[in-house]
Amino acid sequence: MTATRAHETVLTFSYPSERRARLVGDALEPEVGEIDDARSAATVSRDGDAVRVRVVADDLVALRAGINSWSRLVEVAERVGAAGGRQ
Template sequence: MHSILIEFEFGDRSKLVYESLKPELQAIPSERSKIELDVVGDQLNLFISAEDIISLRAAINTWLRLVKISEDMFKLKE
């Protein structure tokens, strides 16, 4: 099993980014990887685990892209 924890510091936007990504947890079911997303204070934590390194890399790429898009959308609103 392979895993990674990625921590994002968005300040007061962490909860907003989390809420915007939460539906994706159900929308992208995968048998090859498991995603956990939570907020601790001003920090968004993304934990990804996968059976193999290829699945881990694919999940990391997908979720980093989703987080980036979500953050960019909130910046546009300012």
């Protein structure tokens, strides 16, 4: 990921257990690099019971689009995990 982007945000999602955070983080990993474009990029990391998504972008429009995309991906990962009985 390019470190010299003008805008950055870090989204932090906390879960009731480290296992749950690991399931969500693992579900997001394949998307890293896949939805990046010329104006934005993201990374995913996990620290205990929290998953962090760092979105960087050249401009605010691209940052907002990245935040929206990654928020939806996290929501899907959470729902799929919950539907599978994974808490």
